[in-house]
Amino acid sequence: MKTTSDKYGSLWSRDELVLALYLYCQIPFSKTKANNKDVISLAMILKRTPSSVARKLGNFGAFDPGLAKRGISGLAHVSKVDKEIWDKYSGNWDRLVADSESILQRANAVSLVAQEEHGDLSMNLSLPSGPSAAAREVETRLHQTFFRRSVLASYEVSCCVRRLNIAALLVASHIIPWSVREETRADPRNGLCMCSLHDRAFDRGLLGIDSALRIAISRTALRSRCAFAEIALASFNGEQVRMPKRFAPKAEYLTWHYDHVYEH
Template sequence: MDRVLWTKDQVKLAFHLYCQLQFGKLHRGNPEIIQLAKLLGRTPSSLALRLVNMSSLDPAIRASGRSGMKNASKLDHEVWEEFHEDWERLAEDCDRLRQALEQSQPLEPLVTTADELGILDDFTGETRSVITQQRMKQNFFRRAVLASYQGRCCMSGLSEPRLLIASHIVPWSKDHANRLNPSNGLCLSAIHDRAFDLGFLTLDDDYRVLLSEKLQSSSDAFVVQTFHAIAGRPIEMPYRFLPEPAFIKRHRQEVFNG
């Protein structure tokens, strides 16, 4: 069955999953890979290999010097480009495709862990279907960002998933085209996420932490310990989906209270 050519829809679903898994979890024993392989009529080994080969498309992966990931197909390239042109539409497409497959092949549900839970805004007055769509989109973005940073806050190193946020560099409401783009995200602890959103800190062009004057001048013990300690330090870079420099610059210009 694995000798049958992959369809574009199958590659979309594979890449959708690739975005949400940490690099060390791209193996045939991963329950999520096993489940999707069953839906696609593929072996877990075949799907895992496809996911690893997709890594070669990411500039961050290539820059790291990792080898053995050079077999991405023309179709992989095409799907990669489509995702980067419209992350939201592709996420919606994959959700629809996945639901159709699951309806025809009922599977045992996987256990949802704390790090996979999305964070919802206030959807008062919106329909259930809209809420469901927003949950799906936010969950995809969260998982993609946390996986890229290996589940650690890029400023503090915190690894407790219940205290981690997939923080938008350019706010969700300000750039619809990039609100699901993992390169518009940083994995931050809840306190660093809040400070970032309020403009108390940002990054320079070399991804080093910049503090606002208010934080720099504060003598509060918590501020000194939590923020002064990271001032001027570079963040821990993700292994894929590097933060887009244009988004960082926009955050400095539009959000940062220097």
């Protein structure tokens, strides 16, 4: 295997690009720097310099429509293969997780996801039983963790309702629930970063988001005479939800939740 210095100036393989995209999705674009611990970890796996990895993450930023809307162009000098990898996996998040973890396994490398970040209290998972249960549980948690990290990174670890920025109190809320539609389970565009309270309200239909991206509080919550409910829910009825830096929630998903979960 090449050392870090041996790889200086060498072309990136497709496997390396897949891992770079995997990481790109899971950290805020503003933190795709050479001194970021996750960038350093990937650099060690790839036997490349952190600066090289950071530049490649910047290359992927050139294809990100969320960044383009904010006038951020990413780095120039992208390759044709960079674009091919982006097009292959953008919108096919389950495959990105599976392929990335397979590459890491073949390289005898640890997952890019920290063990303590596995799991998300927002999900009621129905795990399989039988001989394949352990393998399926690992796969489920990897998808779950990719989703959480991608959603929190998109919102720069801040609640989309009230800007709370304490990571331990934040949840990556599924717009279309995990149990309803398999193909949207790992899609960051099916996620909202919320504090635990607002996540619960969203899950139970007490909070919705309308087609104008306004927060809608249900009649049940508005009728509550509890002072805390007034502060925590009713007070921001009709306000605009804060949009993420990338992976903006799909209108189709928000409409589904508003029509099927939200209590009008």
